[in-house]
Amino acid sequence: MRLRNALVVLAAVTGLAAASLSISLAAVPPPQPGTLTRYDITGTYVSGVSSGGYLANQLHVAYSSVFQGAGIFSAGAYDCAQNNLNTALYACMDTFQARKTPAELEQLTRNRAAAGTLDPPQNLSGDPVWLFHGSADDTVARVVNDDLATYYRDFGARVAYNNTTAAGHAWVSPIGPNACGATASPYVNKCGIDVVREMLGHLTGPVNAAASALSGKLVQFDQNAYVPGGNAASVSMGREGFAYVPRSCETGPCKLMVTLHGCYQYFGLVGNALLVSAYLNEYADTNNMIVLYPQATTMTGNPRGCWDWWGYQSPQYALKTGPQMTAVMNMVKALSAGGPPPTTTTTTTTTTPPVSECVTASNYAHTVAGRAYVTLGQTYALGSHQSLGLWNTFTTSTLRQASPNHWVKC
Template sequence: MRLTNVFLALAAATGLAAASLTWSMAAVPPPQPGTLDRYDITGTYVSGLSSGGYLANQLHVAYSGVFQGAGIFSAGPYDCAQNNVNTALYACMDTFQARKTPAELEQLTRNRASAGTVDPVQNLSGDPVWLFHGGADQTVDRVVNDDLATYYRDFGATVLYNTSTAAGHAWISPIGPNSCGSTSSPYVNNCGAVDPVKDMLSHLYGQVNPAASTLTGKLVQFDQSRYVPGGNAAAVSMGREGFAYVPRACETGPCKLMVTLHGCYQYYGLVGNALMDKGYLNEYADTNNMVVLYPQATTMTGNPRGCWDWWGYQSAQYALKTGPQMAAITNMVKALTNGQPPPTTTTTPPVAECVTANNYAHTTAGRAYAALGQTYANGSNQLLGLWNTFTTSSIRQTSPNYWVRC
């Protein structure tokens, strides 16, 4: 989510309806430490916003034998970025540079399926896909989102594409804390009378029951490193903790599984439980027998905004079945669906490199924060000196969103 577009999006029309509707509001329960246990999962789906939307598409395409549908807020087609950050920024968000056409990316997908690096493309035919692009979204251009719709339709997916809401770049929820046209933290917007979460779930599952007003389930906090190839979540820009909301009904009966992926600047280490609390998925999970898995990314060198890897900052295999983040999330899915234990690994976490920069740059990159003219390292709160472009400091990351002086 690019800060250069915040003010444009804030100036856009909000599209809010009169606040006459009453929505069910149920605070997410406090997390309780645990593990990902096996449940009777009858179908697995994926959803996401922005970088999480790109990763949701990557998971759906690469593991189309696992995921039966996708719901995506504001993202482009499979491997649009082509392992290049400039292409990601200037062709797959803005459109200053030329990008691959949907037809070219479809052929790339077929080639990878033939090589076995992604699942057969025939699996996508008939899958329900729900797409959303807000009218005030200046972060990912509409034409890029249009390419995603074309990509899916060409493979025979059943696509429902919402472009009628004047929303900013955000997850849209009837209990979101931000105004509809906003593009600002925590990137969960309220657009009044519309309920895109219900629309998404209805398209993916069929008719859904009304959202719950009180949650009866539990929020499990688990160690993501157990599911990451190599055993070190921070090494692949994933947070120490992940979460799963499990309704009480899913403890004993069949349920669906929804994997939900946050956007940039929306990870737990930065905004806390904002998406889990205000995204309006748990409320539907309770009344529609649905476990919701919330994996978490974090920052690392090359990824200061805590985005999911959709352009290759962590691995050139980011969009393949062997991509580290892709494999980690599917390991979580396997644990929930068939009880498959995570891979056993014994690794020594590498010592993080020191990052030397001026204190203003540290704060804009998410490594530090400013208070009363001084700069402090995120997590450790160590004093780094004056907040300006002249004072430099060296810090390193010892755990997700935890920085110390070198």
């Protein structure tokens, strides 16, 4: 059962590799410490896999006036999780629980746009969107990915959807280290086809052949400069981010591709597999495109380094004001306008929230209501992660809400 994935893949599924492609394999240059500086950006796109695919969709929807298209491997429709870990696990990966329909999420998008927390969804009309779901992917259910296709189509986006390749849960690349059907670290698979070229062709138009030797530089920058408050770790982002800048972009116009890794795939845990093996740098070099690789990391409530698509760090995670969303957008603005965002001083008024009433219920009922979550048969309070015992209808616990999305024992 897919519950054991618990937001990331914990088991390997082997598959047969397809016939090999004739490809160019270019070594990534060593990172050079630096900052994000201004380039002549002519178009901005976003791509991602798994949790990075969810964040890519959030960015595209929230900032549809900035992003002109999206490429997404294995994710669901905008804010499927509804700020609830159980919904994320059991409705937006598995389908044991009911999830919001695309029509309901489309109306949610309109409502938020009317309130000014998202850009107008009319901007999505005509945008190129490329989606991928492998037929061997049992981490995110196919019907969840189908919802994403419906969501985009209903807003008038030009959707291309590859759902016939026998891939596991992964980014698919001609130089991926894993077999096509695998679902295992580092989640970059080789399937005998070049879906990266397919994706870029749909998003940006005809593409030149990939480079066999990279001419550009890999910039390693401090992500603290782009995170609200200046503390990347506080929003589950790593200290270092990366950007591949082709030599041609130093003097001429270029496109920008923001690429977001999945869970367990950030730079510090499984290394630089996506940065090295996504096959984007090779196309960037010959197609005048900068690739930005922001990096998430672990924190309490996010032990596997996922991007925030269910509210582990902030209930605003899917809005323009979401901390990770703001950080990535600050990076995009720096590459488009130059330099990190100015430092601002804000005054915060602290108020003491009222103490909520204690709720006594079975551990099963707590999880269904979003007050707790389950891992390996044990129940934990949402937010505080206090142990509540076995997950069943017989074991009871008493909880109260200490703050939004944070429950503690009474």
